[in-house]
Amino acid sequence: MHPAFTAAVADLSERHRDEVLAAYAAVEHSWQPLHESQMLALRDATLRRALQQMLHPLGRTLVKVGPHLWTSGYRDDIARELSEEMLESLPLVDRAVFVLILIHSVAIPRSQGLIDQDTWISNQPTSVEELNRYSRLPRTAVRTGLARLRASGLVQIAPDRRPHQARGSSNTNAGASYLPGPQLARLTPAARRRLQEELILAAGADTPLAAAIRARRARPSEDGVLKPSAPEATETQENS
Amino acid sequence: MxxxxxxxxxxxxxxxxxxxxxxxxxxxxxxxxxxxxxxxxxxxxxxxxxxxxxxxxxxxGFSGPTIEQPNDTARMLAAVVRCCWTDPEAPIWPGREVDWETVLSVYRTFGDREESVLNRAATGAIRRLNGGGWVLWDDDRRVVRLGPRCGTWVNADLTVLRELYRSLPPPEEPEEDEEYGETPPDHDQGAGSTPVRDQANLPGPPADDDDAVDASMMDADAHLREVPASVGEEDRGDPA
Amino acid sequence: MTDGPTTLSLEELAPEAGVLRIYRQVFSVLAREHGAMISDVELLDIDEAILAAFADAGNEGLTLESAVAACRRHDPASVTRRFEVLRGYGAITRVVDHPGERFHRAAFAPYVMLLFLRRLAAAGGQGELHQLLALEGLSIRSPGAVADDGRGSVNRLSRVFRLMANQLSSLTTTSPVEELREHAELLWGNRALISQAEDVHAQALQRWPELDRECAQLRTALAAYADSSESAAARLIEQAGSTRALGLLPVETWRSFARTSDAQTLAGVLDGQVFDAVAPWFSPQAMALAVENASSSGPVRMPPPRPTGDTDAPTDRPVAGDCDLREFTDRVLAHRDRVGVSQLLDDAQDWMDGRRTLSLLVASHHSPEVDAELTWADGFRVDPQAAVPWVSGGMFGRVVGSGNA
Known part of the structure; x- marks a missing residue:
């Protein structure tokens, strides 16, 4: 077994070690974020620190999704390095479809004042028709892309929860609708912020907001650029 | 490193x-x-x-990634294992390459379905498995192999798979097609051998049998009652 | 909202009586009755229908009855009321000024005003500001224009930009960020506005060098507006959280970005993000179970044809898990809209049973298929005697207004 799994829990009792490993498996592999009440190692601050120390040498970090809700994500410094390698697991067009869904399900509803919570998880569906009609992407590419995006948890099919009297309205035959998927919960605060900023830079490059973002990034002292330091876990303990 | x-x-x-x-x-x-x-x-x-x-x-009790048509997909993987695992007494990796018709001959036995329905289900399933690294599907040559993720099955898993293998009908292979039919030459499979999931310093393997888990859970419950919410530990049951 | 541009563009009109007449006419569309402003946007629709009927009627005009008939999509009583209000403000007048005259004609200004209001409301006034700037540019270039015309144009522009700068700075420095966010339209298109104003400024100064003082004031106003939008944007970005800044761009900006961008540009938004590869887990037990179920289930029927050739759409989704969750939710919430988590857990036989319940609650909360949610509260209930000794406070219930939840 990799020393990371043992080093982080070396000082713990056997029972606590099991708790931390179970929590590791849960946050890393579960499709959805977990509530603290489900895992001792998420609610107990000491064990949570051990969990964070287990995740850290594997390039991962704990992500707080909401009150009492946790999952894991890529460390910000690791994400930066990996994205510089320019290796992509998703085809270009899939990523484009995904961004369209973020625009229709998050950005536009936000501009319309329909979303209250500050999260990339949205309840505003994007219909396949919107994706086809209001974009330059080829129809077939959108369809195959959506299948891969669903499998990776970047998007999910939206439930049709409209009351029956509303179902007769505009998009009855529009086919399925989509929402951003559970994988978005794994974005760290810095990654969430970066996604927002990249969208603004791309869509509104000549707005004062884009200028403010560029100015902010040009000041390395502020959190526009994170230093590659580990906020919670420390490197030294892993090698001991 | x-x-x-x-x-x-x-x-x-x-x-x-x-x-x-x-x-x-x-x-x-x-x-x-x-x-x-x-x-x-x-x-x-x-x-x-x-x-x-x-x-x-x-x-x-948590769910992992959503798999579309989970049963069809799992059955397809079973069919691929039946066709590609050269010798169920030997390690499963790397197995052999077989053509699509061979896999379908096993897959077809899983239900009395119209050929068009069967083909659509089979194609969807093999693409999903390919996307997740469970099979290697060559679209041009229409041949299938086991994917690298199959290498993460451990001994306990392989025991179940062996039983499954024996319960399935042998594939119907096209006779003249020697090219795909042979076991690859003897390789040093040391590196590809079954990973060992259990380490001395960790509790035993996950019990394979749900009933067994539940039974040990009941026992565990008595002493866990005074220890609030120790999620996880009791799940793994007594070390086997 | 209309005082700025409208008074500016209309104040030059003379004589004074004529100005007042136009003022009364154009504001008729906003009047609920004499002396009160409309409170219902639908009234604007009726006004528009009435004015459209007059446009179609030709030079004979319309009687009240024929106007009501032409606007039959609207309630006759409301049309009659609006007709009277428009007449009261002089937007509609009798063809011959005699109490017995039944035919009326309509002025065009109220209709222009109505169009203007609608556009102002739709785009926050930015387009109108651009048009105002274009008009000022035209009047400065006009061969007959004299230095006083140029002075008027430059002064009006200074005032507009000073008003915007003042509003922005005060919002930025003294108001909560939410209020600043609500006025984000003050930032929209600011570069284009400034450069348009600079054009007007350059032309005025070149043609009438004696306007240097007025032009200096315009430059100051433009700089103030640029500064205030910069600091407003900086404050908004600082306080943007994960997604809040997205709402600061107009909807149309997002729509046109989505419509016009190629795949490369769209995908570029994800630069710097790393996502997980598809990694489902197949346990041999699950495979064996799936095979077993297949052999016992007999012939599988052909599924019904799909609607639009969208082969991968909804019928492909795994419904088993979500069905279970829906059943669970329906059972738990059978006779109530919400239930305390501790109450559910108290029904549990043992800790294992309780934890299963808890997992189902959380899974239901996350499932897009189930219209129920789990709301956690602070605080824990600890009871060493209970099956589940440690319970965090919380409620499980139907999503309120499940229409959009």
Missing amino acids: NTADTALWWARARALGPARHEAGTPAPDGFLRLLEPHAGDVWLLPAHPGTAGPWVLDEM
């Missing part, structure tokens, strides 16, 4: 899935090395410790 590289390797494996490298490529501890037959390449993918892999989600 230093800690920064290790972290990158783990994160990269998560972002890109199993990756094929030249045989000499160094990989961090805890990685499986699955030798490619015929080529000097090796598949590298992380091996989670027994109590920290995706397989423990079930026991904890």
